[in-house]
Amino acid sequence: MSHDPLHPPLSEFALTTEETDAIKHALALHDSWKLEQVGMEPVRDTLKALRNRIKYFHLMRQKNLCCYCRSNLYGGGLFTIDREHIVPKSHCKPLTYEISNLSVACKRCNMEIKKNKTSLFHNPATIKDTHQDKDSYKIIHPNFEVYEDFISRTQLQEGTSVLVKFNKRKEDAKTEFTYEFFKLRELECNSFDAAQGLPQSTSTQTAIESSLVSIAQGDSIPLDTFISLIRQAATSESDDDQKNSSGINTLPKDEMNKFITAALELYAKSVNEQYTPIGHDRTLSLPAPRAQESDE
Structure with missing residues (x-):
């Protein structure tokens, strides 16, 4: 055994x-x-x-x-x-x-x-x-x-905005087979930008996702650097919707505060406690399954 x-x-x-x-x-x-x-x-x-x-x-x-x-x-x-x-x-x-x-x-x-x-x-x-x-x-x-020795699930939810990312901690056959067999890629999503009406693949999306993934993997990120990265990511040189007086496109202040609050919660958790996968205490609503019990 x-x-x-x-x-x-x-x-x-x-x-x-x-x-x-x-x-x-x-x-x-x-x-x-x-x-x-x-x-x-x-x-x-x-x-x-x-x-x-x-x-x-x-x-x-x-x-x-x-x-x-x-x-x-x-x-x-x-x-x-x-x-x-x-x-x-x-x-x-x-x-x-x-x-x-x-x-x-x-x-x-x-x-x-x-x-x-x-x-x-x-x-x-x-x-x-x-x-x-x-x-x-x-x-x-x-x-x-231990599942997290092979794969960790990073998850952050703020209202209707959801980030889900699977991080492969080992490059081995079991990690790859589990990831592919259970189609984990299909569960990955990042609706933070979409919820704000921003185009996909912006600097906001990239910086927030990379920061959260780094923390989930146990990397050390100085607090000032972390806040600065999130704030910088909220500023974009893309098109013309919400430009301030300097001509730079920024997120609305209340939406920026939501990002920072959620990110700092995660940061504090990683600093003050031994790392536990985010899925342990963060909820992602799944579609209602069929009313049938299989128990295979």
């Missing part, structure tokens, strides 16, 4: 005798997960409680984030969070209730992308025996590896 670097450790999750017996009953059925089937009636309440316990245990381990894309799951329920089977239960039924084969994911990553695919294993035929070995997987393993 690979080292477990997360907290609380997997070893702290213990099954009761009643839960163990209920799992044995479920595994004897054709579908070991669907609670609504008639055959589940004797153990339905026990398994329902167990599955909730599994979900909240893994939410603690993942810090309320999707184990694959780091979207915020805090406060989400049936329509947001899936109990994720890393090795799909359809591929390996005996691992259906194995705590090391479970985690939490958003509907996008689980239902729309991963589904029942086995291409994320090096050898699907032997994964039952090697499922606790992180090297058996092409993806970052949700339980045996």
Whole structure:
């Protein structure tokens, strides 16, 4: 078994005798997960409680984030969070209730992308025996590896303006496969400029994004330099909408203050605390998923 670097450790999750017996009953059925089937009636309440316990245990381990894309799951329920089977239960039924084969994911990553695919294993035929070995997987393993050792998600939201950026911390096969498999590029966005009616790819966009990404990667930026960079980025020599007396195009004062306030919040966090990915306490609203629970 690979080292477990997360907290609380997997070893702290213990099954009761009643839960163990209920799992044995479920595994004897054709579908070991669907609670609504008639055959589940004797153990339905026990398994329902167990599955909730599994979900909240893994939410603690993942810090309320999707184990694959780091979207915020805090406060989400049936329509947001899936109990994720890393090795799909359809591929390996005996691992259906194995705590090391479970985690939490958003509907996008689980239902729309991963589904029942086995291409994320090096050898699907032997994964039952090697499922606790992180090297058996092409993806970052949700339980045996720290996601942020490979990829960090930088996220800033001010009202309706959102910046999302994934930063590859390692240049290796797992980083690349996870990034491509879960289509993380599709989640990246920068609507700060668009929200202000500014053209894309301006100095504002470039400076703000590069500053936030640098801080997210743990780089040290002097406070004066940081503020100066943001202020300078708000001044552009582009066209003719809001030019001041010197003929320079600037952001409105109240919008500039929004940028500076949000940026300084992030700066203070990086200076006063050990760096934690922004996704841990910043929210990005995702489109409402389909009202269907997959839990693959």
